[in-house]
Amino acid sequence: MLNQNLVRGLFLAAVALFFGLGALRYPIGNLSRTGPGLFPLLVSGFLLVLAIATLVKSRLVQAVPLEFSVAKIALIMFGLCGFVLISQHVSMLLAIVFMVFIVSYAGTAPSWKRNLAISAVLAVIAYGFQRFLGLNLKLI
Amino acid sequence: MDILHNLAFGFEHALTLQNLFYCALGCTIGTMVGLLPGLGPLATISLLLPLTYSIPTSSALIMLAGIYYGAQYGDSVSAITMKIPHAASIVACIDGYAMTLKGQTGLALFTAGVSSFIGGTVAIVVLAALAPSLGEVALLFGPADYCALMLLGFICVSVVTTGSVINGLAMCLIGVLLGQIGTDLETGTPRFTFGAQFLVDGVSLVSVALGCFGIAEITKNLDEKSERTPFNGKIHLIPTWPEFKRIWPSALRGSVAGSILGILPGGGPTIAQFAAYAIDKKVSKYRHEIGTGSIEGVAGQAAADEAAARTSFIPLMSIGIPENAVMALMMAAFIIKGIQPGPNMIAKHPDLFWGLVASMWIGNCFLLIINVPLVRIWLSVFKIPYSVLFPSILFFCCIGTFSVNNNLEDIYVTAAFGFLGYVMMRLALDPAPLMLGFILGPMLEENFRRAMLLSRGSFTVFVTRPISATLLGVILVLFIAQLVLMLRARGASRAGGPVAASERDTIVASPESARN
Numbered sequence: 001m002l003n004q005n006l007v008r009g010l011f012l013a014a015v016a017l018f019f020g021l022g023a024l025r026y027p028i029g030n031l032s033r034t035g036p037g038l039f040p041l042l043v044s045g046f047l048l049v050l051a052i053a054t055l056v057k058s059r060l061v062q063a064v065p066l067e068f069s070v071a072k073i074a075l076i077m078f079g080l081c082g083f084v085l086i087s088q089h090v091s092m093l094l095a096i097v098f099m100v101f102i103v104s105y106a107g108t109a110p111s112w113k114r115n116l117a118i119s120a121v122l123a124v125i126a127y128g129f130q131r132f133l134g135l136n137l138k139l140i
Numbered sequence: 141m142d143i144l145h146n147l148a149f150g151f152e153h154a155l156t157l158q159n160l161f162y163c164a165l166g167c168t169i170g171t172m173v174g175l176l177p178g179l180g181p182l183a184t185i186s187l188l189l190p191l192t193y194s195i196p197t198s199s200a201l202i203m204l205a206g207i208y209y210g211a212q213y214g215d216s217v218s219a220i221t222m223k224i225p226h227a228a229s230i231v232a233c234i235d236g237y238a239m240t241l242k243g244q245t246g247l248a249l250f251t252a253g254v255s256s257f258i259g260g261t262v263a264i265v266v267l268a269a270l271a272p273s274l275g276e277v278a279l280l281f282g283p284a285d286y287c288a289l290m291l292l293g294f295i296c297v298s299v300v301t302t303g304s305v306i307n308g309l310a311m312c313l314i315g316v317l318l319g320q321i322g323t324d325l326e327t328g329t330p331r332f333t334f335g336a337q338f339l340v341d342g343v344s345l346v347s348v349a350l351g352c353f354g355i356a357e358i359t360k361n362l363d364e365k366s367e368r369t370p371f372n373g374k375i376h377l378i379p380t381w382p383e384f385k386r387i388w389p390s391a392l393r394g395s396v397a398g399s400i401l402g403i404l405p406g407g408g409p410t411i412a413q414f415a416a417y418a419i420d421k422k423v424s425k426y427r428h429e430i431g432t433g434s435i436e437g438v439a440g441q442a443a444a445d446e447a448a449a450r451t452s453f454i455p456l457m458s459i460g461i462p463e464n465a466v467m468a469l470m471m472a473a474f475i476i477k478g479i480q481p482g483p484n485m486i487a488k489h490p491d492l493f494w495g496l497v498a499s500m501w502i503g504n505c506f507l508l509i510i511n512v513p514l515v516r517i518w519l520s521v522f523k524i525p526y527s528v529l530f531p532s533i534l535f536f537c538c539i540g541t542f543s544v545n546n547n548l549e550d551i552y553v554t555a556a557f558g559f560l561g562y563v564m565m566r567l568a569l570d571p572a573p574l575m576l577g578f579i580l581g582p583m584l585e586e587n588f589r590r591a592m593l594l595s596r597g598s599f600t601v602f603v604t605r606p607i608s609a610t611l612l613g614v615i616l617v618l619f620i621a622q623l624v625l626m627l628r629a630r631g632a633s634r635a636g637g638p639v640a641a642s643e644r645d646t647i648v649a650s651p652e653s654a655r656n
Contacts, residue, residue: 008567012310019317022332026324032597036324036331039585040317047313050306057306066566073359073562076534080355080555083538084548099538100531106362107527118528122535129539133194136546137539 003063009055016051020044072106079103092139096122143268150494153198154502162199163499166206167506173207174214175518181211182572183357185469186349187536189476190543197477198492202499204473208466209260209449209500212409213507216252216442217515221245231413232445235430235437242433246376247383251435252442253512255391259443260504262395263402263450268497270403270451271486275458278483283591284601288611289461290584295615296404297464297573305622308573311564315577316584318343325582326589343553345472346544348578351557352564352571354537358530359562377512386435390420394440398447403454408464409445416444450500456481457493461580465572468579 019040029035079102086095097119104110129135153159173184184207192200220236232252239248281289298308321332322342333339379387394416401412420440421430430437453470455463460482462468474481479489486493511518541554561571595601603609 004567008307008569011563011567011569012314015314015317019320019332026329026331027327030597031592031599032595034589034592036327036329039588040320040331043313043316043320047310047317050310050313053306054310064568067363068563068566069359069363072362073559076355076359077555077559080534080538080551080558084551087548096535099534103531103534104527106359107530109527114528115531118531122532125535126539133191135539135543137542 002066002068003058004066005054005058005061005064007066009051009058012047012051012054016044016047020048075106076103079106087138092126092137093123096126143265146272146490146494147268147498149490150496150498151502153491153495154202154498158196159199159202159495159499160502162195162203163206163503164506166203167210167213167503167510170207170210170212171214171217171507171510171518174211174216175218181208181466182349182469182575183353184211185466185473186346186353187533187540189349189469189473190346190540192473193476193543197479198495200477201470201473201479201492201496202503204470205453205496205500206503206506208470209446209503210507210510212445212449213253213256213511214518216256216438216445217249217511217518220248220252220438221519231417231441232438234417235433238431238433239435239438244433247379247435248433248438249515250377250379250512251387251438253508253515254387255394255439255442256446256511257504257508258388258391259395259398259446260450260507261501262392262443263399263447264497264501264504266399266447266451267454267500268494271454271458271493271497274454275483275486278459281459281483281607282605283587283594284605285607285611286461286587287584287591288602288608288615289459290580290587292611292615293461293463293580294573294577295618297576299618299622305619307569311569311571311573312577315574315579316581318348318574319578319581320585325586338547338549338553343557343578344541344544344550345469345579347541347550347554348557349469349575350537350540351554351559352561352574354533355555355558356561356565356571358533359558360565361526362530377515383435386426387439390416390424390436390439391443393419393423394443394445395447397440398444399451401444402448402451404463408452408466409448412444412448413441416440453496457485457496458483460485462576465575468576472579 023037023040023044026037026040027035028037028041031038079099082102083095083099086092086098097116100115100119100122101110101112104115123139126137126139130137130139154163169184169188170181173181185204188204188207192204195203216232216236219232221240236248236252239245294309294312295305298305298312319342321339323330323333323340330340394412397416397419398409398412401415402408417430417437417440420436421427424430424436424440426434426436452463452467455461456467456471456474460471460480462471471481479485479492537554537558538551541550542548544550564571564574591601601608602612
């Protein structure tokens with residue numbers, strides 16, 4: 001089981017290094033004439049210090065197990081990405097049905113009747129947005 | 141007299157049919173959201189922000205403000221009837237739910253509704269009196285002072301929302317770094333864009349907000365699998381005269397505490413409720429009953445909650461610095477509408493400022509009607525199963541993202557932030573400070589660079605200017621206080637055996653973390 005505190009420290013360090021190393025690619029300048037890289041470098045430096053403090057702390061305190069359910073977030077991501085692709089290449093109405101059916105598996109007891117009813121209501125709402133709020137939705 | 145004149149001017153604007161409609165709409169949506177499990181004011185304002193693009197400026201801001209304080213009202217209803225602890229109603233769960241168990245649900249709801257009304261009214265007077273004069277003080281602020289104020293805001297929000305300075309500050313810094321993505325305004329250099337055109341303008345605020353607060357919240361709620369039992373008890377709303385007499389002293393105490401705590405950096409409704417509850421436990425005539433379902437236990441915190449929600453607009457509108465994540469989103473709404481909150485806002489847009497202040501009182505009246513006589517209707521909202529709700533919320537997240545640029549591919553960015561938000565939640569990192577950092581990041585950078593330019597690269601400017609030096613002194617005191625508390629907690633845990641890290645992290649009682 002992964003230690004939540006340790007993973008948190010590693011996550012913060014990864015973000016700090018990503019932005020810190022990225023900032024080095026831009027002119028740094030000096031303190032009186034700062035370049036575009038200086039400020040993100042300073043902030044990343046502070047973040048790295050906090051990440052190191054978190055990592056050190058994780059060694060000193062009792063481990064907390066990290067709970068992470070990949071299936072649900074993966075289903076939701078798949079539903080959202082599918083929504084975009086189907087809306088772009090087919091139609092948004094079909095995309096709504098696809099998203100509702102896919103994400104319903106992240107919930108409890110998915111039912112196709114209920115999913116169809118939700119899809120129908122959302123399709124009506126989407127039509128309302130297109131018709132009355134002027135949103136450029138490609139429904140069909 | 142000036143205040144009365146200004147308020148009359150504000151009511152002139154707020155009482156138009158259009159503004160009344162949007163105020164009522166905001167209050168209604170806010171109340172509904174406050175009642176629903178898993179959606180807070182942050183997620184709702186994020187969801188509805190894109191839809192306000194086509195609404196006139198003052199109406200849009202009136203509606204968004206209505207959503208915010210409406211959600212505070214709605215929160216207390218769910219806390220009292222079903223002990224559902226939302227971000228802003230943890231204290232209401234204690235005595236409010238205890239009153240429900242004693243069969244006094246109606247009295248508790250009436251107390252919460254009337255106290256919130258009193259709290260809101262007191263706060264509006266404070267807002268109208270204080271905001272213009274604070275705006276004049278803000279004109280004394282230089283770039284170094286603004287930097288110090290923003291840093292103080294980061295520290296306070298970190299302590300209050302997450303309970304751990306390290307975690308909260310880290311999230312603020314991640315937010316600041318995300319705000320760096322896009323074109324550097326001083327030199328025109330694209331930063332962290334990796335050649336992607338859609339990142340040249342930076343990451344969309346709506347994508348960050350909907351990802352971190354909409355999608356991530358949904359996934360977290362689905363993980364919890366908790367089933368809610370709808371409230372089916374009887375509600376008798378009208379109290380007796382002796383009961384009514386017990387409401388107002390506590391409500392007034394709570395209003396004062398909430399009004400003060402709402403103005404302070406990092407303050408807001410949650411901390412105000414705890415403070416009001418603590419004050420009532422010390423000074424109330426019925427303090428021995430508090431905790432067992434007493435009127436005072438509901439009245440004080442409800443008034444403080446509502447008062448703080450309103451006075452937290454003061455720093456935003458008079459200094460231009462939001463003090464918490466909800467206000468940061470409100471600031472984004474102001475900027476989207478072409479209004480720069482700050483010392484000049486009241487002078488430049490008096491109709492907007494006084495209209496918004498007046499609309500808050502009108503909203504107060506709407507909320508009293510919505511939440512007291514019509515409360516039975518709202519309780520039926522709980523009968524909507526979450527399996528129906530969450531696909532709909534995801535759909536609104538998609539539409540909200542799309543409507544910003546009419547670009548479907550922005551939904552990928554929102555989804556990515558949803559994933560990031562979920563990872564952060566699982567790592568016990570609250571995304572609220574991230575939002576504040578993201579919105580204040582560009583402003584912090586601009587003021588830092590300007591301060592450095594004016595001081596010819598010397599950091600002494602931060603300690604030689606009185607305002608900046610004072611604010612940095614407050615930060616130092618806060619750090620020392622945190623360190624002392626941490627060492628004490630360490631000492632206590634050594635004496636009492638091993639303590640889980642998460643417990644040790646929680647230096648200050650962290651009410652908002654309860655929702656994560």
